[in-house]
Amino acid sequence: MSSPSYKVSDQWIGKPRPARIVVVGAGIGGIAAVKLYKDMFKGMPTELVVYEKNHDVGGTWLENRYPGCACDIPAHGYTYSWEGNPRWSKPYVGAVELFEYYKDRAKAYGVFDYLHLRHKVMSATWDSRAGKWHLSIENTEKNLLVKDECDVLINAGGFLNNWKWPVIDGLNTFKGHLVHSARWDNSYDFKDKTVGVIGSGSSAIQIPPSVSNHHQNGADFSLFEKVAKSLVSFNRSPTWITPEFAAEFAPGGRDAVFSEEQKERWANDPTEFLKYRKAVEASGNNFYSMQFKDSDLQKELFDKFKDLMTQRLGREDLASILVPTFAVGCRRMTPGHGYLEALAAPNATVRGDPISHVTPGGIQMKDGTHFEFDAIICASGFDTSYRPSFPVIGESGVDLRDQWKDEPRSYLSVAVDGYPNYFMATGPNFPLANGSLLACLEQTLRYAFMAVQKLQTQKVKSVSPKPEAVAEFQEHKDTLMKELVWTSHCRSWYKNGKAEGKVWGPWCGSVLQFIELLSQPRWEDYVIEYETSNRFQYLGKGKTGIEEAGGDMAWYVKEPGARVD
Structure with a gap:
């Protein structure tokens, strides 16, 4: 039914209107966002601003x-898809080298032209x-x-x-x-x-080999050269330590x-380097196949990793605490270079039983044991509820943090019903353990x-996803x-720290x-x-931009082998 007030706009089809985009966060996602923005919005009346709470990117x-x-x-599987880094120092690089690389990419992509730090x-x-x-x-x-x-x-936060202290009574009383x-x-x-380490996740697994007196020759102690007298590791849950x-x-x-010769070859031969990068990437993307509970591959890996962990520990008492049965x-698997060896060392103790509370001098166990410590390291992880770190108030006036208080329900990990024009780079059920993380991060930003x-x-x-679309995705x-x-x-933090429940x-x-799936929005x-x-x-x-610009009025006509002037 026609409207008497309707007027035809004086424009050509698809003439872009101005738009302003705000990206929250200048980590790997925020850096990629600037690069993709510059690729996808050339000549468009679009503005981009990136807000970062820290003093620097990364x-x-x-x-x-x-x-x-x-x-x-492998670091070659931890770069953006559009370019690799032929000059990584080694296959598994440390935090400082990773930071320096991504800061260099931020400079190369012009991120600082769009960025507001602090x-x-x-x-x-x-x-x-x-x-x-x-926004405030x-x-x-x-x-x-x-x-x-x-x-x-x-939101590319x-x-x-959002890191958090462990919830243990008396933690703040420790002197x-x-x-x-x-x-x-x-x-x-x-x-x-004397040092206590609370946690058994990835961070907790990387720390003990550097803190314990017992370590393997050649380990990287560039960040931490002096080692402790004794170590107690508090492992509430076991973790699969893998090759x-x-x-x-x-x-x-x-x-x-x-x-140096290898790095030079990769730098000077992009074809060889691309072949290597694709092989690394393909290896990681095969990871999903082992995620089916009852597959033959799962059973094979269970037996293999159980035997490997038991052999590396060399102690049945520790194996009963540290080798998983699930x-x-x-839980997130971790290679754990030197970890099991550090925990099996003479100066190390492992406890898998509950902590009662922290005292001014150390940690009291529920069985009555008390450990005196000079230092306590909390490798207790982050807030994994997926609730935003700031209030996000949608069209009904509800804060997304409240809407997701019990369960984060997204549309394909990228959007939320009732929150128009709000997108997440790494929302709930983002592929964080399925293979190439960065390629998926790029895709959510493109989306x-x-x-x-x-x-x-x-x-x-x-635009906002329909509630029924969210519900059906959650069901699937x-x-x-x-x-x-x-x-x-x-x-597992995949279930917000719970043993059971939705993933x-x-x-x-x-x-x-x-x-x-995300290559074409539904x-x-x-x-x-x-x-x-x-x-x-x-x-x-009734016209197009090509006509308005005086362009090729027969752009769709093709002829095999013909050269277009």
Whole structure:
């Protein structure tokens, strides 16, 4: 039914309107966002702003500097898809080298032209009438509150960003050196100290080999050279300690390095280098196949890793505490270079029983044992609830943190019903344990930018997934997860630290499936609100941009072998 007030717009089809994008976070995702933005919005009337709470870029690799902190996959599988780094020093590089690489990429991509450092987003509120997000941002350097607004908000804050202390009574009463792995203090000297380490996740596994007196020759102690008198490791849950990931690309193991000759060959022969990078990437992307609980591969790996851990420990009493009985991959697997050996050393003790409380002098166990410590290291992880670190108020006035208080329910990990024009780079069920993390991160950002392009070129005011689309994705995800190792009985941050329950961590499929799924948005799954009452007003007066610019009026005509002038 025609509207008497409708008017044809004086434009050509798809003429882009101005749009402003805000990205929260300048870690690996925020850096990639700038590169992709510059690729996808050339000539478009689009603005981009990146807000970062820290004093520099880098995210995880800026913040985490505990001893032994390193990438546990081959570094050549930990670069952006569009370019590798032929000059990694070794297959498994440390935190400092990773940070320096990504900061260098930030400079190369011009990130600092869009970036506001020491700017912490305090709140985001959706304005349905204007079709914009209103932001409140704290400039922590100047102690000022800044207001901003944007058409599209992209949260690239990361899923392991908001670190937390363990919930143990009396923790703040400890009089010795108390430190969290995500806020490391390099000034403290651990030499001849008694040390307790709380945790059994990736960070907790990388620290003991550097702190314990017992270590293997050649280990990297560049961040931490002096070692402790004794070590007690508090392991609430066991973790699968595996061989190095993609070990076929590092025959020399964790301590292998690339020769200068090899680095030069890769730098000067991009074809050979690409072949190597693709082999590393393909190896990681085969990972999903082992995630089915009852597969022959799962059973084979269970027996193999159980035997390997038992042999490395060499002690039945420790094996009963540290060797898991749940499926391989239920908790995040970790290579754990030197970890088991450090815990089996004469100066180390392992406790898997409950802690009662922390005292001014140490840790009291529920069985009455008390350990005196000079230092306690809390490698207790992060807030893995996926709730945003700041209030995100949607169209109904509800804070997303409250909506997700019991369970984070996303649309394909990238969007949320009731929160228009809000996208997540690494939302719930992002493929964080399925294979190539960076390739999936790039794809979620491309997806968000495709939504921006739709808003700009089709007179769309807002897009948000339909509630029924979210519900059906959750149903599919939860049903398939029953067949996968992540629903095995183990305490895991994939389930927000619980032994049972819904899986919020990994994607319910392979990396390649995720990338293909997000390559073309399913707009039929979205509630789309237009700027005007007629969705076709963007057609304008019947012409295209090519016609308006005096371009090729027969661009679609082709002839095999012909050269186009």
